[in-house]
Amino acid sequence: MQTEKVIDHIVKWLKDYAENAGMKGFVIGVSGGIDSAVTSTLCARTGLELLCLEMPIHQAPSQVNRAMNHIEWLQENYNKVSMTQVNLTPVFDGLIDALPAVENEESRFMALANTRARLRMTSLYYFAALKKYLVAGTGNKVEDFGVGFFTKYGDGGVDLSPIADLMKSEVYEIGRILGVNQEILDAAPTDGLWGDNRTDEDQIGASYDELEWAMKMQDNGKNPGDFEGREKEVMSIYLRLNKLNQHKMIPIPVCEIPAQLKN
CATH class of the missing domain: 3.40.50.620 (HUPs)
Structure with a gap:
């Protein structure tokens, strides 16, 4: 950088x-x-x-x-x-x-x-x-x-x-x-x-260095099955939290009303 x-x-x-x-x-x-x-x-x-x-x-x-x-x-x-x-x-x-x-x-x-x-x-x-x-x-x-x-x-x-x-x-x-x-x-x-x-690591179960690695692996299309031991564990932690917290990362969902229902 x-x-x-x-x-x-x-x-x-x-x-x-x-x-x-x-x-x-x-x-x-x-x-x-x-x-x-x-x-x-x-x-x-x-x-x-x-x-x-x-x-x-x-x-x-x-x-x-x-x-x-x-x-x-x-x-x-x-x-x-x-x-x-x-x-x-x-x-x-x-x-x-x-x-x-x-x-x-x-x-x-x-x-x-x-x-x-x-x-x-x-x-x-x-x-x-x-x-x-x-x-x-x-x-x-x-x-x-x-x-x-x-x-x-x-x-x-x-x-x-x-x-x-x-x-x-x-x-x-x-x-x-x-x-x-x-x-x-x-x-x-x-x-x-x-x-x-x-600490954050106490709560998450992985260090930020490990999470950065997992984030990069996700970008490369990897999943826990591609790894063993600690790497597999970290990948699982990362993907679980990434899925669980999507509601924080995406825009607020809006219920769009079909135009015909408004007429």
């Missing part, structure tokens, strides 16, 4: 899109992970306004510290970068108290994890409307179009996706060139939706 040229291409794309839309800049949720670190830095390099939101919900201190350190680094290196911390923990807890109890605690646990992402999306759009900003997405290609590892109308609810055509390994490569803090480059990827230290 011609990394420097890719960086310049994304920065120009971001700036052109915002200016053509008549918007002043971008707002982004900074989590302490590589994707939001790279995306926020690319936005900052446009020279337009950038608001970084840090939105903890029972967050692990290590994640909050990495996010705050990154925002401080951005402000030291780029103009027009501002920061707001919105503590969503009491909002989340209040919503839990307002919701009726359910028998299936496992389903409730998953629903509440996704609710965290949707509360953050709501906060991002509040500030976007307030300041005439665009909500910048942080999803990469493997997450958005491979295994669908994002929350529908949560972190998937954005105005534009600057890094969604980049594999995770390519995001890391860009992060190194941009000078993203080493603690972020070294941190295990996590969605931060569970209030603990579980």
